[in-house]
Amino acid sequence: NAGVTQTPKFQVLKTGQSMTLQCAQDMNHEYMSWYRQDPGMGLRLIHYSVGAGITDQGEVPNGYNVSRSTTEDFPLRLLSAAPSQTSVYFCASSPGTGVSGELFFGEGSRLTVL
Amino acid sequence: AQSVTQLGSHVSVSEGALVLLRCNYSSSVPPYLFWYVQYPNQGLQLLLKYTSAATLVKGINGFEAEFKKSETSFHLTKPSAHMSDAAEYFCAVIYNQGGKLIFGQGTELSVKP
Numbered sequence: 001n002a003g004v005t006q007t008p009k010f011q012v013l014k015t016g017q018s019m020t021l022q023c024a025q026d027m028n029h030e031y032m033s034w035y036r037q038d039p040g041m042g043l044r045l046i047h048y049s050v051g052a053g054i055t056d057q058g059e060v061p062n063g064y065n066v067s068r069s070t071t072e073d074f075p076l077r078l079l080s081a082a083p084s085q086t087s088v089y090f091c092a093s094s095p096g097t098g099v100s101g102e103l104f105f106g107e108g109s110r111l112t113v114l
Numbered sequence: 115a116q117s118v119t120q121l122g123s124h125v126s127v128s129e130g131a132l133v134l135l136r137c138n139y140s141s142s143v144p145p146y147l148f149w150y151v152q153y154p155n156q157g158l159q160l161l162l163k164y165t166s167a168a169t170l171v172k173g174i175n176g177f178e179a180e181f182k183k184s185e186t187s188f189h190l191t192k193p194s195a196h197m198s199d200a201a202e203y204f205c206a207v208i209y210n211q212g213g214k215l216i217f218g219q220g221t222e223l224s225v226k227p
Contacts, residue, residue: 040123042204043204045215048214107157108156
């Protein structure tokens, strides 16, 4: 099993550009989520999904959109990138429809917005 | 607001010394508590979790943590540090069933030879 796969690993954007961070998992997990990691702030939840067709906002959803058309995929869209969105983004999944505590993380996507 | 606090953003120990990483949560109701580890340029992986069974929880790589309700703490320890333990460690909490996982700010552990 590949686990949780994120692409791209690195991306540089200009302010105002849009892009999509891809996340796919092959563990048949119902729960998927996106976090951003910034120095000194730990991980903050952006959006999450408890199953195909269901998404909800986390702590810091502004500037990001998500959709969940399949169990496997949970892309994160930046509609108009801003320098404040420079961060490392992690996708994570968990079995069941809630967080059982064990999140399985991808290796991260490092985004720089100039 | 419900939160989790890790005391010390950076801890440095010598190889073979005791590792102690501190974590405090903010509720009187025992939550679900976790420690995750992040090695450089990787995602996080679960070290151990407390879910209201034994108060002393053993995890991978020789780490353990003790839940102390009176102190609202869940500190992570390891008797003897190895160079391979150098990483960032995150304490995380779920305050109620179905709640979201809230992460602390992280503590970077350095191990000196």
